[in-house]
Amino acid sequence: MQQALTILLVVSALLCALLTTLTVVRKVRRDRNEASILARRAEFRDLLLGGSAEALSAGLRWANRDLQARFDLIAALDAVWPQLDDPRREVARNAIVTSQIDRALTTQLRSRDPVRRASAAMLIGRLSVPDAAKLVAPLLADDDGDVRLTAAQVLGVIADEASAYDLIAALGAGHLEPERVIERLGHPWAVPAMLHVLEGGGAGDRPTDEAADPSISWRPIGASLARALGLAGDPRAEHALLALLRSGAVEERIAAARALEAAGTAAGIPALEAAVEDPAWQVRAQAARSLGGLGATASVPALAAHLNDSAWWVRAAVADSLVELGDPGLAVLREALVHADRYARDRAREALAVHHLETDAG
Amino acid sequence: MRSVVEDILRGFNLVMLVYLLVITFVYTVLMVIGWRAVNDYVRRRPLRDYQFVSRSPMTLPVSILAPAYNEAPVIAAAIRALLESQFLQFEIVVVNDGSTDETLAVLAREFDLVAVDRVPNAALETKPVRGVYVSRIEPRLVVIDKENGGKADSLNAGIRYARYPLFCAIDADTLLDPGALSRLVWEFQSYPETVAVGGIVRVLNGSTVRDGRLVDIRTPKTFVENVQVLEYLRAFLGGRIGWSRIGMLLIISGAFGLFRRDVVVAAGGYDTTTVGEDAELVVRLHRYRRERGEPCRITFFPDPICWTEAPATFRVLTRQRDRWQRGLIEMMWRHRVMFAKPRYGRLGMVAVPYYVVFEMFGPLVEALGYVAIVVSAALGLVPPVFTALILGLAVTYGLILSFGAVLMEERAYRRYPGGRDLRHLIAAAMLENFGYRQYMVIVRARAWWTFFRKQGGWGEMTRVGFATPLPTEEAPPDSAAAQTA
Numbered sequence: 001m002q003q004a005l006t007i008l009l010v011v012s013a014l015l016c017a018l019l020t021t022l023t024v025v026r027k028v029r030r031d032r033n034e035a036s037i038l039a040r041r042a043e044f045r046d047l048l049l050g051g052s053a054e055a056l057s058a059g060l061r062w063a064n065r066d067l068q069a070r071f072d073l074i075a076a077l078d079a080v081w082p083q084l085d086d087p088r089r090e091v092a093r094n095a096i097v098t099s100q101i102d103r104a105l106t107t108q109l110r111s112r113d114p115v116r117r118a119s120a121a122m123l124i125g126r127l128s129v130p131d132a133a134k135l136v137a138p139l140l141a142d143d144d145g146d147v148r149l150t151a152a153q154v155l156g157v158i159a160d161e162a163s164a165y166d167l168i169a170a171l172g173a174g175h176l177e178p179e180r181v182i183e184r185l186g187h188p189w190a191v192p193a194m195l196h197v198l199e200g201g202g203a204g205d206r207p208t209d210e211a212a213d214p215s216i217s218w219r220p221i222g223a224s225l226a227r228a229l230g231l232a233g234d235p236r237a238e239h240a241l242l243a244l245l246r247s248g249a250v251e252e253r254i255a256a257a258r259a260l261e262a263a264g265t266a267a268g269i270p271a272l273e274a275a276v277e278d279p280a281w282q283v284r285a286q287a288a289r290s291l292g293g294l295g296a297t298a299s300v301p302a303l304a305a306h307l308n309d310s311a312w313w314v315r316a317a318v319a320d321s322l323v324e325l326g327d328p329g330l331a332v333l334r335e336a337l338v339h340a341d342r343y344a345r346d347r348a349r350e351a352l353a354v355h356h357l358e359t360d361a362g
Numbered sequence: 363m364r365s366v367v368e369d370i371l372r373g374f375n376l377v378m379l380v381y382l383l384v385i386t387f388v389y390t391v392l393m394v395i396g397w398r399a400v401n402d403y404v405r406r407r408p409l410r411d412y413q414f415v416s417r418s419p420m421t422l423p424v425s426i427l428a429p430a431y432n433e434a435p436v437i438a439a440a441i442r443a444l445l446e447s448q449f450l451q452f453e454i455v456v457v458n459d460g461s462t463d464e465t466l467a468v469l470a471r472e473f474d475l476v477a478v479d480r481v482p483n484a485a486l487e488t489k490p491v492r493g494v495y496v497s498r499i500e501p502r503l504v505v506i507d508k509e510n511g512g513k514a515d516s517l518n519a520g521i522r523y524a525r526y527p528l529f530c531a532i533d534a535d536t537l538l539d540p541g542a543l544s545r546l547v548w549e550f551q552s553y554p555e556t557v558a559v560g561g562i563v564r565v566l567n568g569s570t571v572r573d574g575r576l577v578d579i580r581t582p583k584t585f586v587e588n589v590q591v592l593e594y595l596r597a598f599l600g601g602r603i604g605w606s607r608i609g610m611l612l613i614i615s616g617a618f619g620l621f622r623r624d625v626v627v628a629a630g631g632y633d634t635t636t637v638g639e640d641a642e643l644v645v646r647l648h649r650y651r652r653e654r655g656e657p658c659r660i661t662f663f664p665d666p667i668c669w670t671e672a673p674a675t676f677r678v679l680t681r682q683r684d685r686w687q688r689g690l691i692e693m694m695w696r697h698r699v700m701f702a703k704p705r706y707g708r709l710g711m712v713a714v715p716y717y718v719v720f721e722m723f724g725p726l727v728e729a730l731g732y733v734a735i736v737v738s739a740a741l742g743l744v745p746p747v748f749t750a751l752i753l754g755l756a757v758t759y760g761l762i763l764s765f766g767a768v769l770m771e772e773r774a775y776r777r778y779p780g781g782r783d784l785r786h787l788i789a790a791a792m793l794e795n796f797g798y799r800q801y802m803v804i805v806r807a808r809a810w811w812t813f814f815r816k817q818g819g820w821g822e823m824t825r826v827g828f829a830t831p832l833p834t835e836e837a838p839p840d841s842a843a844a845q846t847a
Contacts (some may be wrong), residue, residue, distance in 0.1 A: 007747065011757075012795070015758060019762075023772065119409070177554060179420040231419060
């Protein structure tokens with residue numbers, strides 16, 4: 001027994017010593033690695049802010065060789081690019097040409113390693129390499145999910161007309177979940193392209209057209225574009241949204257009703273008042289919310305008529321909007337405290353209570 | 363008679379040897395798979411813009427369900443901490459499970475609650491709901507007041523009134539990293555077939571919390587707390603990453619997981635008759651989806667972190683582990699139909715048999731094995747080298763797992779950057795093999811006894827609040843989290 005314990009103790013001690021050494025070595029290496037990452041990022045920032053074209057060119061070549069250095073350059077670009085004045089940006093663009101990093105990155109877009117493909121796309125977008133959108137767009141259909149998402153993100157960074165059409169095409173092709181494209185498209189720079197597609201016909205249609213791959217079965221994207229227009233909050237979208245509010249698809253009508261609030265134009269109000277009568281309760285609820293959000297005090301009677309709507313969500317939306325509309329809306333809610341309809345009374349009482357307003361019927 | 367006993371002892375020694383060889387092999391394989399997964403994650407991390415996820419209006423909104431039973435001392439701070447989550451669209455649904463203390467009164471006072479009329483969004487049976495309240499000062503807060511029914515019943519009530527497509531089940535006394543939700547949601551957005559995602563739960567003891575925020579992360583001072591830090595690292599980094607990578611994750615901690623609400627409702631919600639409702643739900647979701655031929659991705663994401671108080675005394679720890687083991691036994695018994703059934707794929711053929719053999723019966727085998735080897739050695743029935751081999755294997759697999767987890771932590775997360783913390787973890791990794799692990803084996807083996815006696819419930823909880831993360835009377839119900847894999 002004693003011999004067994006001795007063997008056990010010796011083996012355990014050796015194993016512990018070995019694993020402890022390994023752990024400590026690992027920690028020391030990681031500490032050093034983290035310090036070098038911080039130093040490299042600072043170096044890239046200095047180069048971008050004030051380095052010579054030659055030094056910057058050398059830095060870009062370095063970033064092309066080493067994956068971590070590439071991410072450090074991306075971090076530095078994100079930190080300082082908005083601060084750079086035009087002459088400094090010109091220096092950076094010249095460095096891109098002299099370092100030939102654009103060619104190297106283009107080649108890496110076809111790398112077998114998804115992280116290399118995605119990081120090359122990120123750098124192409126941030127360095128504003130010529131024809132960046134055209135180079136990155138094929139990655140929207142990449143096999144790897146991270147690469148597809150990165151491509152969408154990069155096109156959002158490039159933010160030009162070509163990027164918008166590529167994202168819209170990806171929406172139609174279903175390469176990505178619609179929300180992942182909508183969140184990138186939902187900006188004023190993409191509005192003209194979205195309006196063109198909405199007003200001009202099918203998804204993926206673009207004015208210059210290498211358009212769409214005929215083998216792809218296109219999805220209806222009206223609702224998605226309406227949601228993106230809602231995020232953009234651009235008054236230019238009003239006409240298209242009003243058309244969508246008359247669409248036969250419930251999803252499109254809901255999205256249009258929401259987007260009209262963000263577009264913030266007075267012309268949307270009568271259409272939303274009409275939408276409060278929509279057969280679909282989701283559209284009625286959204287239209288009611290949007291009227292509240294738009295501050296449409298003239299719409300109080302239209303809203304009041306739905307305080308006893310058959311759908312709970314519509315009644316709740318109407319009550320909240322009436323609170324939002326201030327005195328005229330509150331007056332309706334106070335009157336509704338003695339409404340003949342029990343559900344209307346409940347909504348009115350709750351809306352007033354939640355907003356710390358008196359709930360006495362008299 | 364003596365020779366029969368000797369034969370049994372010799373036979374059991376061989377069983378123990380085979381058991382240890384197999385479990386060491388399994389753990390090593392899981393560790394290697396986990397290591398590769400962590401490396402892949404670390405390489406891809408710069409590609410993932412979690413901050414964008416957290417602020418995008420298109421990100422899936424989340425209902426955070428926080429069941430509370432007699433949590434008056436901590437509830438307000440806990441809710442305030444949750445409200446600090448860096449996530450655009452979420453609601454917090456606190457479910458007061460018939461608390462006998464001032465939990466509801468504290469909430470009403472601190473958040474200016476008002477009773478409202480809400481229509482449940484799901485048909486799940488729960489104990490009667492006495493009232494639904496919203497806050498006049500914090501529109502993201504909803505409070506459900508119901509009759510006492512246990513944690514699972516509270517979660518079901520929360521699901522009924524939750525508005526959003528995803529819900530995050532957490533314990534009311536846990537702290538979320540501010541960016542934790544966006545990381546978990548990212549999984550659902552990138553892989554739409556995802557049904558549930560678990561994150562890492564870590565031990566809060568020793569760290570400093572101020573105003574509901576973790577301001578200084580440290581390992582605790584006492585051995586019993588430090589060894590739990592290590593156990594949590596080992597359970598999550600050493601086991602779950604590996605199981606998740608091969609699509610066979612069976613456990614998501616009740617302290618921190620994100621689920622698709624519609625699927626959970628369709629599967630019947632949490633089971634109110636088990637003490638391990640979190641793990642049971644995960645197995646049921648797998649089963650439910652597979653039996654209908656629907657895709658089911660249940661995964662573990664190694665970065666989002668939730669912090670929880672761990673028991674600071676052996677007495678409380680013993681009760682907690684007893685409960686976890688009972689939960690595991692109940693879960694495996696209920697879903698025994700999956701055992702070795704090809705219909706359930708790898709889950710039925712590998713994961714369930716593994717859990718039954720090594721996690722459910724493992725403690726019994728190990729406990730009896732230790733007794734057999736000591737008695738055999740004392741009687742001179744086995745050569746000393748054999749005894750050393752068995753005990754050495756037991757120590758070796760413990761060391762490999764523990765150091766492997768510490769190395770993964772160093773590789774990917776470095777939440778304990780100080781040298782002192784690393785020393786604590788290394789010391790715990792070594793010392794736990796000499797007494798602590800054997801004690802835990804006995805505790806888990808004993809859980810079979812309590813399982814047959816059918817004990818259950820929330821257990822006593824005496825919270826002291828986040829500001830002073832000190833010992834708790836008993837940590838909240840959890841899954842079989844800190845078991846070795």
